[in-house]
Amino acid sequence: MxxxxxxxxxxxxxxxxxxxxxxxxxxxxxxxxxxxxxxxxxxxxxxxxxxxxxxxxxxxVLLHKIITLxxxxxxxxxxxxxxxxxxxxxxxxxxxxxxxxxxxxxxxxxxxxxxxxxxxxxxxxxxxxxxxxxxxxxxxxxxxxxxxxxxxxxxxxxxxxxxxxxxxxxxxxxxxxxxxxxxxxxxxxxxxxxxxxxxxxxxxxxxxxxxxxxxxxxxxxxxxxxxxxxxxxxxxxxxxxxxxxxxxxxxxxAHRFRKIVVKSVTYYPRDLTKFKFEGVQAAYPGQMAWIQVPSISYLNWHPFSIASAPGDSEGTIAIRGLGNYSKKAQLLAETRKCEDRMDSETGGQEVVVGSMPMVEASAVRMVLDGPYGIGRLQWDRYRTIVIVAGGIGITPGISIASYIVNRAAASTTTTTTTTTTGMGFEWHIHLLWVIKEKKHSQWFADELKKLASLAANPSMPVTMDVTIHVTGGGNSSEQTTTAIGQEEFALDNTVEKYDGPGIVHHHRPNLSEWFRCVKDGSKDTDIAVSLCGPKAMMNDARKAAAKASVESGVFHVEEEEFEL
Incomplete structure (x- = not known):
């Protein structure tokens, strides 16, 4: 007993x-x-x-692999x-x-x-x-x-x-x-x-x-x-x-009384609206903010990732039309009467179209609470940064890439790179973006073009490689080369012409092979990894990062999972 x-x-x-x-x-x-x-x-x-x-x-390395899985x-x-x-x-x-x-x-x-x-x-x-x-x-x-x-x-x-x-x-x-x-x-x-x-x-x-x-x-x-x-x-x-x-x-x-000036509201094909604004800057890459748009609701606040980085003159928030609130945001930038025209002719307009077409962007009022968030990794401490994103999960990746490029640009203002970076090394950004339709690549085409153009400058201590995989739609066998040269990361010849940096593939990526290629090109250094997207894709990326980690360098993974 x-x-x-x-x-x-x-x-x-x-x-x-x-x-x-x-x-x-x-x-x-x-x-x-x-x-x-x-x-x-x-x-x-x-x-x-x-x-x-x-x-x-x-x-x-063995313990790191187990923790990364x-x-x-x-x-x-x-x-x-x-x-x-x-x-x-x-x-x-x-x-x-x-x-x-x-x-x-x-x-x-x-x-x-x-x-x-x-x-x-x-x-x-x-x-x-x-x-x-x-x-x-x-x-x-x-x-x-x-x-x-x-x-x-x-x-x-x-x-x-x-x-x-x-x-x-x-x-x-x-x-x-x-x-x-x-x-x-x-x-x-x-x-x-x-x-x-x-x-x-x-x-x-x-x-x-x-x-x-x-x-x-x-x-x-x-x-x-x-x-x-x-x-x-x-x-x-x-x-x-x-x-x-x-x-x-x-x-x-007090944040409610900050002056947030909306510079543009752009609608892109397949239900994405991008807000560009001035008045608040991110303190760290990959932060989020709570947004209230009185045109949508005076009561509702919703959190969104910030695509811009510290040092950017404009802030960027992209809203995907997945829920009731985000779908209402689409009405600020398009009406059903002009949606087909925008989709087929322009691919996005810097206008606001609500109940009446062609409303000026300055007429949209936004209240922003934040930014908030501290990440696990200090991105500029790593020579090689890997960004793997799925769909709208590219948002924090754009922020991280912009932050690194901004750091590299700041280093060119000094007499030597060593003075600013502390080591004198170059940063290498490898971005892999998996999307369902090729038209989704337009969402951040401007940002990617700007970043790739800056990275292509020989005086900038940074390089940037972009790979885009389209998992839906048709196939094409016509191959193109790009100004930033990324053929070494093309895993097959099934590519398509694409008006932007990098190469577009019409198939699902072989993440294990891609991580191995990145590691082969980054000898004797640890690598920082940002993951954001569908859970299955992030799990596959974690397995690939663990497999590619060796004594000469391991992959440190930070996962951006949208949870409240």
Whole structure:
């Protein structure tokens, strides 16, 4: 027979256990920071000398390959091994500090305290202007994972606390008498608000009804108010995060009054609208921003990746017509009367066509909150940058390529490249873009032409190779050569004439062979990789990057997966 002593809690005092759990999670976040923060304090010269030339031990390469691979059980979880390790530690800490004997009704309070502790942690990560990201340099996707896990743990502990307590009251015939207590009623209301937040944050609701997810999340204020009233010592967990969130809201409110001048709104074939604007610049490549266009809705804000980079005179956001909000954006730049003309004759017009045709771009008002986001890689520290994108996933790739080209252009203003880059090396950009139809290549043709033209300048310490694969449509066997010379990366002769940099292929890419070619041309150096696109394509790219990683250089992969 199992005795009650078998289930003794780690710490008898429940509040102390909640505090210990809170500090353990904060410790996990600081460990995340220690992995990356030191490189930001190193000078550019020292930082770059650490990545080139590269010579790694075989055990390190083997471990790197395992970490780079996609999820081994993708049909069960989308998390890779590093993320699964974090999740295991997080779940273990919840079980460790939640281990309890459950003999008396007072034992149930432990789960109430763990609810409060998790809620406080969730608040610390809720702000868009996040100190863990800005100060500790923890990448945004990692913080987003922690926020989700903490939210689910909050709901799990709250539900356990509520159900065990109600069960006890019902069993002892005290429920009717106890529920009269205002503190109990407020606690139940707080749980209902938390349940709504949790249910509406599930992926099948979040993806289909984004507005429901977005506005239901504000019920967390009801939960926090109820928790502060229900628990006497809740403020020590909740108020720090609530204060940072309030400051963040003030900053975001101030963003509404920034002057954003829309320079052009361009419609491209197959439902893509590109906004070019002035007034805000990205701080880092691959950031995102929340956009409100009053012409579409005064209430709805939606996040979009920024295609422009630090140093660009104009910002660029591309909106693909996939959801209700993004489809409404198309109406700003086209009407069904002129769609066929634009598609066949012009391939895109720098006009805004709403309910009345030919509205000036300056008439479109845009409110932008951001940019936000910190990536895992410092792109300019690597001599070779690989960008693999699918469809509209090219957006962060354009930002990264623009950032590198801008850095290279800045180096030409000094007497020597070494002065600016810290190493005197050239950057090499290899961009692979997979699209469904050839017409999709028009989406960022202007940006690619500009980047390729700058990279073709002999005085610029950067080269750029572009490969485009069209997976749908017809085939053509007519081959063309390009000014930037990319024949070495053409894996067969099935190409098509294309008015832009690089070569267009009519087939799916052999990513394994392509990564091997890139590695053969980049001896003794580590390579930075940006992935954004369909999950299957990114998984194949991860496998190819892992396979091509060797002692003389490994592929460091950053995956841009659009998740909220």
């Amino acid at each position: 199992i005795s009650a002593k078998t289930f003794q809690p780690v710490v008898e005092d429940q509040l102390t256990a909640a505090r210990a759990y809170f500090l353990c999670i904060i410790g996990m976040l600081f460990c995340e920071s220690l992995i990356r923060l030191p490189s930001y304090f190193m000078t550019y010269k020292k930082a770059r000398s650490s990545v080139s030339p590269a010579k790694h031990w075989k055990p390190y 996609p999820p081994l059980l993708s049909f069960i979880t989308r998390h890779r091994l590093p993320s699964l390790f974090r999740l295991f530690v997080f779940v273990f800490l919840n079980f460790l500090w939640g281990w309890n004997r459950l003999l008396y009704s007072t034992d149930y309070k432990l789960y109430g305290w763990l609810t409060i502790a998790n809620a406080g942690l969730g608040l610390l990560l809720a702000a868009r202007t996040n100190l863990f990201s800005i100060v500790l340099r923890i990448p945004t996707p990692i913080l987003l994972n922690y926020h989700r896990w903490i939210g689910r743990a909050t709901f799990a502990h709250a539900t356990l606390h509520l159900s065990l307590t109600i069960q006890q009251f019902v069993r002892t015939d005290q429920f009717a008498a106890v529920v009269v207590n205002a503190r109990i009623r407020v606690g139940i209301v707080a749980w209902v608000a938390l349940a709504i937040v949790y249910i509406t944050s599930l992926s099948f609701i979040r993806r289909r009804w984004f507005e429901v997810f977005y506005y239901a999340h504000f019920l967390f204020l009801v939960f926090i108010a109820g928790a502060l009233y229900h628990a006497s010592k809740g403020p020590e967990f909740l108020l720090p995060g609530l204060g940072l969130w309030a400051i963040d809201r003030v900053i975001r409110f």
